[in-house]
Amino acid sequence: MAPSAGLRFQLLSILIYACVISVGINMVSSKACPLYCLDVVSMTCNGTEVNFTRCNCCLAPKGCTLHLADGRSVYCS
Known part of the structure; x- marks a missing residue:
């Protein structure tokens, strides 16, 4: 016997709600990086020069210092 339209609507609503909650949790735990x-x-x-560089602190590991071309330094906390 096929499920009624009301039951199908409820199941679809639950599925959509679960997806929205899942996406919301992932968005909260992810980090938005500036472009x-x-x-x-x-x-x-940690005081040691590394061979790779990152273009901003969002992409660099915490505790690293970016040395800029104009002589300034940016500490990534």
């Missing part, structure tokens, strides 16, 4: 890059010439992490 800009600094002019980074080098990067140090």
